[in-house]
Amino acid sequence: MAGIEHLVEELEHSFEEAQERMSDPAVYNDHKQAAEAGRRLKELEGPFKLAQEWRRAQADLADARGDSELASLAAESEQELERLEQELRLALVEHDPADSKDVIIEIRQGVGGDEAALWAGDVMRMLTRYAERRGFRWEQLSSSLSEAGGIKEVRFAIKGDGAYSVFKWEGGTHRVQRVPATESQGRTHTSTATVAVMPEADEVEVELDDQDLKIDVYHSGGPGGQSVNTTDSAVRITHLPSGFVVAMQDERSQLQNKAKAMRILRALLYEQERERLHAEQAAARKSQIGSGERAEKIRTYNYSESRVTDHRIKLTLHRLDQILDGDLNELTDALSAEEQRRALETATA
Secondary structure: OHHHHHHHHHHHHHHHHHHHHHOOHHHHOOHHHHHHHHHHHHHHHHHHHHHHHHHHHHHHHHHHHHOHHHHHHHHHHHHHHHHHHHHHHHHHOOOOOOOOOOEEEEEEEOOOHHHHHHHHHHHHHHHHHHHHHOOOEEEEEEEEEOOOOOEEEEEEEEEOOOHHHHHHHHOEEEEEEEOOOOOOOOOOEEEEEEEEEEEOOOOOOOOOOHHHEEEEEEOOEOHHHOEOOOOOOEEEEEEOOOOEEEEEOOOOOHHHHHHHHHHHHHHHHHHHHHHHHHHHOHHHOOOOOOOOOOOOEEEEEEOOOOEEEEOOOOEEEOOHHHHHOOOOHHHHHHHHHHHHHHHHHHHHO
C-alpha cells in the first residue's frame, strides 16, 4: 500500500504543478510552452481522476473496517481498491507522447511487381476502412499509380484523437500469399507492401527555417507525361540539412501543394528526431513490440487459408475478409494489451 500511496502523492504533486504552469502568464504567452503545458495537463487528467477515486475507496475501506455495521462491505471495498490500484499503475506507465497525434501514413509497393502494387492498394483500402470504422477522418495527400491499376506509393493523413496510438502498429512490411488474377497456372505468389506511420507534427513542434529550404516549382505531370494544367503548380521542397525531398503535384494550386508538402516534411523531421531519441533509449525499451521499420515483417495475409498472422505477438486469426475490410480492432487491442503488459512488467521490475 505504501508504494501506491507514494505514486498517488507524486501524481497529485505533478498535476498541481501542471495546473500552475498552465496559469503562468510567461508560459501562456509562449505558443510552444503553452502547447507543451497543455499536453502535459491533458496526459495527467485521467490518472489524476483515478487517484481521486483511489483516495475515496481507501477512505471507504477505512470506514468499513472501523464500523461493525459496515464490516460486511470491507471485502467489496478491498476489491475496488485493488482494481483502482491496477488501473492507476497502468495509467502511470510511460506512454509515447505521440499517441494522441494525427498520423501521416505512407504505403509503397514492395517485392512482387504489379501484384505488389495491387496489394499496396489493398493495404491502403484496409487502413482507410479501419479509420472510418474508428470514426477518424482521412485525407489523401499524394499518390503514384502503377500501369496495372495498383499503387506504387501513396501518402494519406488520418485525423482523430489517438490516431497514432491505433495506427502505429501498422508500420512495417505486410506480406500477402495469394494467387494473382493474372496467374494462369493457379500458383500462389508472395508479395509485399511496406507501411510507414508518422505522427503529424504541427508548426510549433517543428519550426522550419526558410533558409534551410530549397523550393522548386514546375509543371504537374499527368499520365504519360502530359501537363495537367498550364500553370507551374507542382512543388518540390528540399530540406537542405537533412536531405529530405518532398514533391507534391496532386492539387491544382501551388499553395495547396506547398502546404501538403510542408506537412509531410514536418512529419518526416519529427519522426527522424523520435528515431534518434529511441536509438539512445534502446537499451531501456524492453516494452517495445517491433521496431515499426519498413524492413520488419509484421504480418502475413494468406488467402487460401483465410489466415492473418501477426508475427510480433504470434496471433493468428482465420477471418481474412473482415480484416481486409478494416476490422482490425482485435489485432490492435491484442498489440496494445501486450505493450501495456510489458511496460508494467518493466516499470515494476
